[in-house]
Amino acid sequence: MTSIPKPKLHIAMFPYLALGHITPYINLAKELAKEGHQISFLLPKKTLGHFSAKNPYPHLLKFYPLNMPKVDGLPVGAETNSDIDITVSTNALDVAIDAMSVQVEALLYDLKPNIVFYDFALWIPNLAAKIGFKTVCYHVICASFLAMGTVPARHFPKERSLTIEELMETPKGYPSSTVVLRYQEARKLSLMVTNTFDIRLTSAMQGADAIGIRTCRELEGPMCDYIQTQFNKPVFLSGPFLPKTLHKLMETKWEEWLSKFNPKSFQELVLGFEMTGLPFFVALSKPKGANSIEEALPEGFAERVGDRGVVYGGWVEQTKILNHSSVGCFVSHCGFGSMWESLLSDTQIVLVPWLADQILNTRLLVEELEVAVEVERGEMGWVSKENLCKAIKxxxxEESEVGKVIKQNHANYKEILAGPKFMDNYVHNFIASLYGLL
Incomplete structure (x- = not known):
């Protein structure tokens, strides 16, 4: 007897308005569209234009514009967290996202999707009850952060700040003491992690029919199990959607520069690159108050390093650079996307985290998986050029025991992640889980 094919899904997506959230959502949308499912993507107009121009499935992946409301504290024309100073506050952006609920509701009434994906728009489940769709709170940050970040909001009152003792408390059943010990450091370093943030994160997850995470069981299985137990609802893992091949060539000027050096000799550094005596490529935003990267360089720096180093203030093709034969070490803040890209590369990994999720990602790579080295910090979180240089070396x-261990562990995890059908299996299982919601 021939089984009847299941009808394709119609999924709407409304991610948090940050490029680090939107981009993985777009990648997931493309994976689902490739399997024949219809995706409706909701974004502010300007940001939408950037992503809709690179759409390989226009008949299935469709973009719907939203107007950005005027909110006190939100700069004119701002649509994502890249347009604001996140070291001061992200509250204005949160207010704007909440103010978009009426527009989103009207679109969802017309679109009538089967399932809606969101992460921090905690009012989406209320619309689900009115319109009639299932919800997946899909997160693109690590399970370690989700597991730890939701604990204070559920166990402590919101009308007061948490004490260090409360932050250091290990929740019952939590699978990693090392991550817990870093959570209070994450809150000290990042204004983005506050009681309000915790409550928003928790509420968004509590209201969903299921929780989705851009991760895999091989790296974060115990954390995912913990989240499922705490929220008493299914947790679907999509896999990280890592690039399988690099079809396009790297930009010519970087290809030519990198090719001058011996294989595995290149360094991408943030601070202390000059002290290593090795070739380096630094890609970063210009410091606040400077008109350009060049203006902010130390006096005499360009003359000293000559053509052995590049400091660049624009966007670069990070994945392609990491896979160039001359690149031997990747120094990163350890955002979730960069974490996956580093694991799929052959480079040694050195980490200088700053924001809360970066710190917990670092803890996962350094202490849980033992595939990376973290730069030591001085008082008040200061990173000196000496400590960065020391960590890189x-x-x-390759003669040190630590160097051998992290290189071998990294190679083992890369073999798993790059294995045949690894990503495809996660996608297919993820889709099967979505059908189970209906």
Whole structure:
């Protein structure tokens, strides 16, 4: 007897308005569209234009514009967290996202999707009850952060700040003491992690029919199990959607520069690159108050390093650079996307985290998986050029025991992640889980 094919899904997506959230959502949308499912993507007009121009499935992946409301504290024309100073506050952006609920509701009434994906728009489940769709709170940050970040909001009152003792408390059943010990550091370093943030994160997850996470069981299985137990609802893992091949060539000027150096000799550094004596490529935003990257360089820096180093203030093709034969070490803040890209590369990994989720990602790679080295910090979180240089040389020293261990562990995880059908299996299982909601 021939089984009747299931009808394709119609999924709407409304991610948090940050490029680090939108981009993985777009990648997931493309994976689902490739399997024949219809995706309706909701974004502010200007931001939507950037992503809709690179749409390989226009008949299935469709974009719907939203107007950005005027909100006190939100700069004119701002649509994502890249347009604001997140070290001051993200509250204005949160207010704007909440103010878009009426527009989103009207679109969802017309679109009538089967399922809606969101992460921090905690009012989406209320619309689900009115319109009639299922919800997946899909997160693109690590399960370690989700597991730890939701604990204070559920166990402590919101009308007061948490004490260090409360932050250091290990929740019952939590699978990692090392991550817990870093959570209070994450809150000290990042204004983005506050009681309000915790409550928003928790509420969004509590209201969903299921929780989705851009991760895999091989790296964060115990954390995912913990989240499922705490929220008493299914947790679907999509896999990280890592690039399988690099079809396009790297930009010519970077290809030519990198090719001058011996294989595995290149360094991408943030601070302390000059002290290593090795070739380096630094890609970063210009410091606040400077008109350009060049203006902010130390006096005499360009003359000293000559053509052995590049400091660049624009966007670069990070994945392609990491896979170039001359690149031997990747220094990163350890955002979730960069974490996956580093694991799929052959480079040694050195980490200088700053924001809360970066700190917990670092804890996962350094202490849980033992595939990376973290730069030591001084008082008040200061990173000196000496400590950065030391960490890079430590990771690159193939004769040291630590260098050997992290290199071998990294190779083992890369073999898993790049294995045949690894990503495809996650996608297919993820889709099967979505059908189970209906």
């Amino acid at each position: 430590f990771a690159m020293d």
